[in-house]
Amino acid sequence: MSVKQISVFLENKPGELNALTGVLADHNIDMRAMSLSETNEFGIARIIVDRPLDTATLLKDAGYVCTVTTVLAVDIPHVPGGLNQVLNILSDAKINLEYGYAFLGGRKDSAYMVFRVADNAAATAALRAKGIQVVEEGELESL
Numbered sequence: 001m002s003v004k005q006i007s008v009f010l011e012n013k014p015g016e017l018n019a020l021t022g023v024l025a026d027h028n029i030d031m032r033a034m035s036l037s038e039t040n041e042f043g044i045a046r047i048i049v050d051r052p053l054d055t056a057t058l059l060k061d062a063g064y065v066c067t068v069t070t071v072l073a074v075d076i077p078h079v080p081g082g083l084n085q086v087l088n089i090l091s092d093a094k095i096n097l098e099y100g101y102a103f104l105g106g107r108k109d110s111a112y113m114v115f116r117v118a119d120n121a122a123a124t125a126a127l128r129a130k131g132i133q134v135v136e137e138g139e140l141e142s143l
Helices: 016-026 052-061 082-092 120-129 137-142
Strands: 003-011 031-038 042-049 065-077 097-103 110-117
Touching: 003 016, 003 052, 003 110, 016 031, 016 042, 016 052, 031 097, 031 110, 042 052, 052 065, 065 082, 065 120, 082 110, 082 120, 110 120
Parallel strands: none
Antiparallel strands: 003 042, 003 065, 031 042, 065 110, 097 110
């Protein structure tokens, strides 16, 4: 019903994201999705990777401040209004979205979104009841 996301706090200065992705590359970590947000002083890189718990440990050992959060990865119907359909389901179920971002899979007939919500189980149940696929951690590699 969910996947693990790592939020990494970065100084807002040139080369910081490059250094982070260098650590991932040096340790053969496959990044599946990424979102960036920033303020004047710092940024947050939110990443979905193939080995989230190992990666979090690796990043902490490398001096990064990071947290692991459970988020939903949702297969959005690849039709006009597909995202709206998913958002209608969540809205009708009174599920508030804290944030979201898209990521690509290998299938041409699907689009994917990561959603942060307060209650993953309720959101998953509402989506599945309407035929929307919620991606599990182990399914990410096959996308």
